[in-house]
Amino acid sequence: MPPAPRRSPRAARGRPVAGRSGPRPAAPHPLARAGVRGPAAPQRPLTVPFAVAFAVLVALEELYLGWLVWAPDRELHWFVLLAVAAAVWALAGAVLVHRGRPRAWLVLAAASTVPLLFLLGLALLFGALGGAEEVWWALAMLVGPVGCLVLSAGRPIREWTAPRRGVPGPRRGVPAPFGRRRDTAAR
Numbered sequence: 001m002p003p004a005p006r007r008s009p010r011a012a013r014g015r016p017v018a019g020r021s022g023p024r025p026a027a028p029h030p031l032a033r034a035g036v037r038g039p040a041a042p043q044r045p046l047t048v049p050f051a052v053a054f055a056v057l058v059a060l061e062e063l064y065l066g067w068l069v070w071a072p073d074r075e076l077h078w079f080v081l082l083a084v085a086a087a088v089w090a091l092a093g094a095v096l097v098h099r100g101r102p103r104a105w106l107v108l109a110a111a112s113t114v115p116l117l118f119l120l121g122l123a124l125l126f127g128a129l130g131g132a133e134e135v136w137w138a139l140a141m142l143v144g145p146v147g148c149l150v151l152s153a154g155r156p157i158r159e160w161t162a163p164r165r166g167v168p169g170p171r172r173g174v175p176a177p178f179g180r181r182r183d184t185a186a187r
Helices: 009-013 048-070 078-099 104-129 132-140 143-152 155-160
Strands: none
Touching: 048 078, 048 104, 048 143, 048 155, 078 104, 078 143, 104 132, 104 143, 104 155
């Protein structure tokens, strides 16, 4: 008896096997065989460390401005405390964004908007007074707040700090008033 003709494994797949109807089922995905289930945890975007670095730069600039105001008379005034509070605000926003807390990009964007507006106003004031060198220093210091604002308002960081869906809220399981279910629409 002559030997059976050789066939490739691909050609044999489409061929019906005795006792079974239809094509063979596809092999499971390698990750499914390894026991990995569900979507992977979100990974930190590459722009997050840069946004944190710019937030630290904003905090340092705010502390520098506070030091410039404090240096002439060495007294603790309210505007020095305001500069320290703004620096703490920027650092808190940086920590929140780095940890991926929900809506942390808003904290960081607001913390960079305040010194941005202050430095623009300072540049306009120095320009009106005729101090060209001071105007350029104020404009050079805009690098920190502008970079922080652009990075924190970017899509990767907004998605990284977006509220997670599917997490049960604090009011789940609480009965609705008057025996009505919450998920039914009012008619």
